[in-house]
Amino acid sequence: MLKNKYLYTKLAAFASKDKARPIFNYLNFTGEEVVATNTHWLAVAKGYKAEPHMESTDGSTVECPGKFPEWKGLIPSGKQLQYSHIFEENPKDRYSKMRRIKQVIQSVDKAVKMPRGQFTVACLVKDGERVYYLVCDRDYFFKVRIFDSIKDLPDFRFYCVPAYLEMAFDLLDAAEPDKVMFGVSESHNIMFIETDDVLILGTGVRCAEDLDHRTIKNFVNDEFPPKAKPADDDDLDFLD
Known part of the structure; x- marks a missing residue:
């Protein structure tokens, strides 16, 4: 162990x-x-x-x-990966940026209630130099800015299961990093988070558009009209 x-x-x-x-x-x-x-x-x-x-x-x-x-x-490499430092600060600070982002994500996810049989989908959207975290359910819509001054990444949308994102920030918190690198693959279907001690790779999810309530994809489209057709999503199942 x-x-x-x-x-x-x-x-x-x-x-x-x-x-x-x-x-x-x-x-x-x-x-x-x-x-x-x-x-x-x-x-x-x-x-x-x-x-x-x-x-x-x-x-x-x-x-x-x-x-x-x-x-x-x-692991994406070369032209497949574009990344940026998202923060460099004292991880032992209880009010560090990383910890504040983790608390925001967890607080928003606790507030979201999906109908039975449906799971929550969140979206990370980079627009300009800012990255937003968006979640919605039948009644409420949440949009929170979590990263600023991200100049090295192209604009993207990354749809994910919030629980996995929470797991990622829990692991980052446990690793107590001084610097965190964040990136997306060229096709925008793999998220990449790395510190000196840990590496996290996450794949996006497909978003249904035929549900009986306003979906996260509709919500994101209203807030950030698409500039290009989103890339297909995938998973890591070729680990078989």
Whole structure:
């Protein structure tokens, strides 16, 4: 188990609970890092040297149920990735920018109530130098500016499941980074967050437009009229 139990817990949250794909139910200690994924989002604790093995999310060593797929090919590189530093400050400050953003996202998500059988979808929108977090349900619409002065990224829309974004910021908080890099792939379907100690990759979700209430996609279109056709969404299922 990682010496930092808080970090271990937040990393373990990324492990899949799908019993049909047991290889993803565990944390993979590769000898150089620790990897956890639910095939939609992936998290890595970097620079952790140990004998290669698998662990359950409670920290116990398990017999490997199969070969963990090669994941490094998922990392965008070169022209595929455009990124920007989103903040550099003291992470131990209880009012750090990272912690304030995390609290905003969690507070908004607690306020959103979706009808039974429907899950919440949020959207990160970069417009100019600002990044907004947008969520809506049947009755309410939320739009919060979370990043400023982001000059190095093209405008984008990234639709995601809020719970995964919360998991990402929980892991960032546990890693206590001095600097965080944030980026999107060229096709805008993979989000990339990296610090000296952790790496997080997340894929977007498709947004239904035929529900019986105003959808997040309609909400985003009203707030930020599309400048170009959004790219297709994907997941990490080629980890099979």
